[in-house]
Amino acid sequence: MPPLELLSYAGLVVFAASGAIAAAERKHTIVEFMFFATVTAVGGGTVRDLLIDAPVFWVAGNGPLGTCVVTALLVWLLGERVWNARILVWLDACGLVAFAVLGAAKTLALGFPALVAVAMGVLTGTFGGIVRDVLANRPSILLGREIYVTATIVSAGLFVLLSRMGLASMPAGIIGVSAGFALRGGALVFGWTLPGYRDLNANESSPG
């Protein structure tokens, strides 16, 4: 399996697990485990492929869907022994930035302009998780100030910038993934957040 496809499957497993865990938190059944796992894992890439008019990446074979279903089954069987572990948030961070770079790379390779490639990277990395949260009635990561979307912008943006400057895909991808992961990791370890709108505003307008 080529490295990019391997990375893509790794991302599927990670996001499918996070979807299944969202289902676990609400006492869902095995069917919802599979449903949430699949939506979370393939959601971002699906929207990207629809928007850039590429064949949707998971409809040509049984592999991606099978991966999601098996991952959901494993989360169901292994249970809390595994998913309570803090390791998952870190796997999620890996998947987030990996999908961001993969999404930007695919879009750029098809000849779309730079800003569109960055947007597709952001979508590929974040969309599945957003839908997962809406369906599970959880407060969306979008409504917090945690650095999450920002990490995908950094990953996809750096990859696109470096590619446009002539760097090969592999080093550009490694740099993009590393930078985004460092940022997301810093947010997880040190609680980094971006400043919110009203905070800034309050600072400006209330000198007292």
Next chain:
Amino acid sequence: MPPLELLSYAGLVVFAASGAIAAAERKHTIVEFMFFATVTAVGGGTVRDLLIDAPVFWVAGNGPLGTCVVTALLVWLLGERVWNARILVWLDACGLVAFAVLGAAKTLALGFPALVAVAMGVLTGTFGGIVRDVLANRPSILLGREIYVTATIVSAGLFVLLSRMGLASMPAGIIGVSAGFALRGGALVFGWTLPGYRDLNANESSPG
């Protein structure tokens, strides 16, 4: 009209009615009646067609949209005399499994693999109702343990399995629809549910 198309229109009417009723529960206007009816009825098939890159089934003619609008009008005019009736839940069950088999059949006929066809069946049967619930701010059927998605898995799964084993579409479809409907019907009559995650887990981990 051929039987499959007839079944498809019957499903549209049923789901459109359920969408209009969701609007009715919240004192909505006639415009929202039409909006909810249409989204619920065509939502699942629309997503399926986008994913398998088929022309979206309702954009070629005025028939499907017209059906939704007229159904919404009828629900508005007939009012509670009709929609309070328990018959609607049963019509919804018919539509659910019929759309599941129709979705799987269309996907299989276009040459996609088995697991993808099952997934498309599930999507075709359930997506419209999911969007309806999100828009209407209702607790999604996805968050309950009622047998709903499961019925579409059984219907679409049996159809795909039997088709792959060489059975003709008509008997495979009848068996798929019947099995899924029996399961959903049993859930409605006897309150069948799937076990939730924590229940199982609690049983395993707390012997006292």
Next chain:
Amino acid sequence: MPPLELLSYAGLVVFAASGAIAAAERKHTIVEFMFFATVTAVGGGTVRDLLIDAPVFWVAGNGPLGTCVVTALLVWLLGERVWNARILVWLDACGLVAFAVLGAAKTLALGFPALVAVAMGVLTGTFGGIVRDVLANRPSILLGREIYVTATIVSAGLFVLLSRMGLASMPAGIIGVSAGFALRGGALVFGWTLPGYRDLNANESSPG
């Protein structure tokens, strides 16, 4: 720039601003400002293009996305001095009916039937705002009785009707935009609402 494209960019700016303001209300960061602005501004046209199998309007160049990002930045920088102003609701009303006519015109020009063109006009005008509200956890405009969707039906419907009667695009568009804007404006000034379902029903069934 031709008049239709100019109108389209004006609509993008208006909707992007409304998305950024939804983010501002919740103390979001600059990243969410850009995210909400973009989703709100391009959401409706994106769904329309997917459904009628046209290339998605914003992926061919950097212009539309760049417009959204810059608008979000301006809202962030200018702050409450601008967006508290009542003028925004009026700009939103302009965008709503302009997008409705633009969406219907594009669909009709590609040879789709009348009812489909009206539906696409409604989607183009309203979808972005619906997604914005779902993501921002706000009560959807769909759940109120304010005249909003109705204005897009009037705008798109009049345009399609007049076009089918042989009127040229420009006068048909001006009439459609004006009628929808007058209706939406009346709703804003005079609080016009459509009657809700239970109200009517209560009048009918409770003579006391």
